[in-house]
Amino acid sequence: xxxxxxxxxxxxxxxxxxxxxxxxxxxxxxxxxxxxxxxxxxxxxxxxxxxxxxxxxxxxxxxxxxxxxxxxxxxxxxxxxxxxxxxxxxxxxxxxxxxxxxxxxxxxxxxxxxxxx
Numbered sequence: 001x002x003x004x005x006x007x008x009x010x011x012x013x014x015x016x017x018x019x020x021x022x023x024x025x026x027x028x029x030x031x032x033x034x035x036x037x038x039x040x041x042x043x044x045x046x047x048x049x050x051x052x053x054x055x056x057x058x059x060x061x062x063x064x065x066x067x068x069x070x071x072x073x074x075x076x077x078x079x080x081x082x083x084x085x086x087x088x089x090x091x092x093x094x095x096x097x098x099x100x101x102x103x104x105x106x107x108x109x110x111x112x113x114x115x116x117x
Contacts, residue, residue, distance in 0.1 A: 002019060008045060012041055012044070012108075013037065013039065013045070022054045022058030023057055030058070034065045035068070038069055043075050043114075045108070045111070046079070054084075062098070075099070078094075080103060
């Protein structure tokens with residue numbers, strides 16, 4: 001699983017998922033690679049613009065990451081959803097657990113408003 005990270009200010013990191021599918025075949029590698037992504041930062045912005053398909057295993061991996069970050073007092077923010085992935089997220093009501101933004105830029109603008117949260 002190829003994950004590219006880049007800092008976003010001092011309290012956030014952007015993680016670009018470089019895989020077209022987040023499914024039973026890739027979810028274990030995603031879970032392994034996702035450990036420690038926050039590196040002590042308060043926010044992880046997961047950019048899924050390259051991901052075209054997510055199944056229940058992939059969704060489980062995302063929710064596991066969210067729980068892991070929550071346990072470390074960090075938050076997961078997701079952006080860049082394709083229509084298919086967005087439809088799944090809406091069906092499963094993922095937005096009730098994870099903040100979702102259309103673009104990385106809109107997520108960054110939101111984070112800029114969270115000065116000391």
